[in-house]
Amino acid sequence: MRFGTLEKQALALPMRERAKLAQRLLESLDNVSEAEAEQLWLDVAERRAEEIDRGAVQLVSAEELESRVQALLK
Numbered sequence: 001m002r003f004g005t006l007e008k009q010a011l012a013l014p015m016r017e018r019a020k021l022a023q024r025l026l027e028s029l030d031n032v033s034e035a036e037a038e039q040l041w042l043d044v045a046e047r048r049a050e051e052i053d054r055g056a057v058q059l060v061s062a063e064e065l066e067s068r069v070q071a072l073l074k
Contacts, residue, residue, distance in 0.1 A: 010021060032040070051057045060068070 010018065013021065048057075052059065
């Protein structure tokens, strides 16, 4: 089954069934092998690098990040 089809069917479920499915899917992630976890992190890193290359995200310096965090904590 294709992902798009599965996603559409899952989103059409009643809320209670979607919540149950979401919980089961999240629990299944706890059983990921070290190799699978590493691949997942590599996938995230590649996606983020592509977003940066496309200019789809705005980069901020470490100093700016620190400033924003401090402002949120006040």
